[in-house]
Amino acid sequence: MPQDPAAIQQQIENTRAELAVTLDAIAELVSPRRVAERTGEQIRGRVAELRQKVITSGFGGLPAITADSSVAGNGYGTPADRRELAAGLDTGPVVQRVVRWDRVAAVGSGVLVLFVSVRRRRRRRARVL
Template sequence: MADTDPEALEKDIERTRAELAVTVDAIVDRVSPKRVAGRGVAKAKANAEQLVTAARDMAFGVAYPAKYAEPGAYGEEDGWHDDFPPRSLAPILIGVGAVVVVGAAIALWRRRRA
């Protein structure tokens, strides 16, 4: 049987309004441009880290050894030098990207001239 007590109905309505307000606030927070941009940046960073890890694995043939990740963690006795392996592949990847962009620009320029 339905609750017809006016005070109980008012309390139920207030509780429902409060729950609805929380839900609307959560939706607004989730779709705000600042949050969407932040999630996009976080996803791009994660993808870049995966790309660098994959490139590092390809360059060394296996998973990048953890002992080489820290500068000075290896010595001269095993034949390694302090500048190998490179501490960061970012300059190499930027260089490769620049070469690809320049090559594509030259190819497009030649195609349009012909």
């Protein structure tokens, strides 16, 4: 059964509009600038979390014990025990998280590589134009 040419034209226009939206979304996802921005936002979020953990790990000046210590296995490391410590219900030792500097360095070097590659790409594009 043949369709009306106007209906076919309308379907074509709708498909083109949907395709344009899809292509714009894909371009937004793979854009080096957007990838760098998202990565930077993730790093800033993780740094803020780390700062918050460092600030709140003191619990009233109680002695801090690292996870390597022999008393770290005494039950103070569970989330429920940390909530008790934060509420002041327990005066036992605090298990303090250790900053993994190797991971910080790996993330930092990754950001540096990304920054350098974006910069080189921009310079190449500027030469071509």
